[in-house]
Amino acid sequence: MSSRQNERPIVYHIPACPFSQRLEILLALKGQIEAVEFQVVDITRPRDPELLEKTRGTTALPVLETPQGGILKESLVILDYLEEITAGPPVRRIDPFEHAIERMLIAKEGPFITAGYRLVMNQDRDARDGKHKQLLDLYRDLNDFLLAYGSEADQADGFLFDKFGLAEVVFTPIFARFWFLDYYEDFALPDEPGFARVSRWRDACLAHPAAQQVSREEIIKLYYDYALGLGNGALPPGRSISSFTAHPHWRDRPWPPASKYEQAASDRDLGLA
Amino acid sequence: MSSRQNERPIVYHIPACPFSQRLEILLALKGQIEAVEFQVVDITRPRDPELLEKTRGTTALPVLETPQGGILKESLVILDYLEEITAGPPVRRIDPFEHAIERMLIAKEGPFITAGYRLVMNQDRDARDGKHKQLLDLYRDLNDFLLAYGSEADQADGFLFDKFGLAEVVFTPIFARFWFLDYYEDFALPDEPGFARVSRWRDACLAHPAAQQVSREEIIKLYYDYALGLGNGALPPGRSISSFTAHPHWRDRPWPPASKYEQAASDRDLGLA
Numbered sequence: 335m336s337s338r339q340n341e342r343p344i345v346y347h348i349p350a351c352p353f354s355q356r357l358e359i360l361l362a363l364k365g366q367i368e369a370v371e372f373q374v375v376d377i378t379r380p381r382d383p384e385l386l387e388k389t390r391g392t393t394a395l396p397v398l399e400t401p402q403g404g405i406l407k408e409s410l411v412i413l414d415y416l417e418e419i420t421a422g423p424p425v426r427r428i429d430p431f432e433h434a435i436e437r438m439l440i441a442k443e444g445p446f447i448t449a450g451y452r453l454v455m456n457q458d459r460d461a462r463d464g465k466h467k468q469l470l471d472l473y474r475d476l477n478d479f480l481l482a483y484g485s486e487a488d489q490a491d492g493f494l495f496d497k498f499g500l501a502e503v504v505f506t507p508i509f510a511r512f513w514f515l516d517y518y519e520d521f522a523l524p525d526e527p528g529f530a531r532v533s534r535w536r537d538a539c540l541a542h543p544a545a546q547q548v549s550r551e552e553i554i555k556l557y558y559d560y561a562l563g564l565g566n567g568a569l570p571p572g573r574s575i576s577s578f579t580a581h582p583h584w585r586d587r588p589w590p591p592a593s594k595y596e597q598a599a600s601d602r603d604l605g606l607a
Numbered sequence: 608m609s610s611r612q613n614e615r616p617i618v619y620h621i622p623a624c625p626f627s628q629r630l631e632i633l634l635a636l637k638g639q640i641e642a643v644e645f646q647v648v649d650i651t652r653p654r655d656p657e658l659l660e661k662t663r664g665t666t667a668l669p670v671l672e673t674p675q676g677g678i679l680k681e682s683l684v685i686l687d688y689l690e691e692i693t694a695g696p697p698v699r700r701i702d703p704f705e706h707a708i709e710r711m712l713i714a715k716e717g718p719f720i721t722a723g724y725r726l727v728m729n730q731d732r733d734a735r736d737g738k739h740k741q742l743l744d745l746y747r748d749l750n751d752f753l754l755a756y757g758s759e760a761d762q763a764d765g766f767l768f769d770k771f772g773l774a775e776v777v778f779t780p781i782f783a784r785f786w787f788l789d790y791y792e793d794f795a796l797p798d799e800p801g802f803a804r805v806s807r808w809r810d811a812c813l814a815h816p817a818a819q820q821v822s823r824e825e826i827i828k829l830y831y832d833y834a835l836g837l838g839n840g841a842l843p844p845g846r847s848i849s850s851f852t853a854h855p856h857w858r859d860r861p862w863p864p865a866s867k868y869e870q871a872a873s874d875r876d877l878g879l880a
Contacts, residue, residue, distance in 0.1 A: 390755060400704060406711065408710075410710075410714075411707050412707070415704065430691035431673060431677055433691070434679050434684050435679075437684045437687065438684050441681055
């Protein structure tokens with residue numbers, strides 16, 4: 335391991351990636367966004383061999399490199415590490431029972447992400463209703479959890495406890511990515527009591543000042559290729575530029591067609607060429 | 608929530624369950640096995656409605672109930688909770704980077720358990736080689752992780768760091784359950800360099816004094832029904848007593864037939880009736 339004395343940890347990341355946004359939100363809550371140096375990885379190009387060697391061949395991001403050259407992977411692991419080494423107010427609950435509750439909620443993030451990404455990437459019309467239902471069932475489970483364990487509505491602005499905490503750090507970037515579901519899949523939470531608590535939670539998460547790293551427009555434009563079933567910078571047939579490209583900037587492109595099952599847009603349609 | 612003042616937390620558990628053994632090992636390492644009251648749940652009978660109400664309908668164990676009536680699920684969550692509330696030496700690494708390393712290793716436990724349980728429960732001879740290979744690949748990944756992040760061999764007795772710690776608490780009960788793989792599946796780690804480090808780790812884990820809650824004979828006899836593809840107390844055709852029963856005691860029963868693909872033993876063969 336090569337040593338970079340007196341330097342900050344480096345986080346290698348994809349700016350639009352939800353797992354990276356978790357780290358940015360945590361640091362923002364602690365007032366410590368400068369405690370880490372973020373280095374952008376372009377997923378539309380082959381991975382830098384030097385970084386590949388550091389990660390021992392894996393390509394998942396974010397990855398944190400300590401000044402001593404130590405490598406950490408997995409956003410939940412890096413979150414806890416940054417919480418422990420960084421100044422600023424604690425984001426996790428200090429009370430052990432409350433911390434266990436936030437960890438039980440966080441344990442639900444994996445299947446939730448998977449269900450949403452499978453839905454946006456789905457290309458089979460016949461499978462669509464089933465995938466909508468799977469995601470709704472997971473939202474209902476979150477709703478029940480918040481009712482059983484969360485603070486009362488009038489105390490908490492909708493958060494699990496009395497403020498935006500570790501569970502919110504973990505879920506907010508997912509809720510933000512799921513803007514692609516309302517756009518490409520007409521997915522909306524039903525206006526029913528069984529979803530009311532989780533709706534309040536999601537809205538409170540997305541509105542928090544520490545969690546404004548990405549906008550709805552950015553997510554919908556960048557993730558267009560996911561709506562065609564292609565992730566991680568892979569190119570749809572007939573296209574030569576990924577929707578994740580930084581050039582041209584997403585602000586300068588038109589909104590993509592929402593009708594993912596009817597048509598696939600060209601580079602030109604998307605304002606990429 | 609009803610309150611039991613001045614009482615210990617209760618853990619509802621299945622004694623042979625690997626997730627429960629994690630809690631017992633942690634408490635043993637801290638010298639605090641009396642800090643919790645263990646209440647046995649018989650998985651061969653319908654679940655007690657009072658416990659089902661406490662868990663809001665889920666049946667997975669272990670579950671911890673605080674003296675105030677709070678309910679915690681998920682063995683990894685309960686482990687962290689017990690670490691935080693219980694006296695005795697810390698089991699987790701105190702150094703944040705080392706703690707992050709043990710958490711990265713712990714993050715590999717889910718797929719590892721799944722691969723081993725799918726193999727023992729497999730009933731399709733043609734799928735057997737593939738499932739053996741899947742598990743071997745995961746052992747190789749653990750081996751590579753220990754080489755990249757673990758202590759040097761001569762410092763550590765084979766553990767990740769200098770002593771039996773949190774990663775060992777999590778994995779040791781799985782290694783112990785996987786005794787059913789060498790018995791029912793002729794599964795063995797190859798005597799090759801690519802498995803040498805993880806072999807040393809497994810052996811060191813299984814030999815530790817704090818981790819002797821179950822024996823190989825107990826696991827092989829109790830888990831016989833898993834070798835027939837049936838988990839959680841479900842009964843194979845023609846049988847009337849689960850291999851998990853406490854009566855008769857496993858010590859008083861003969862060893863089950865290892866040839867799971869050729870024959871299914873009767874209650875009488877197994878010493879159950």
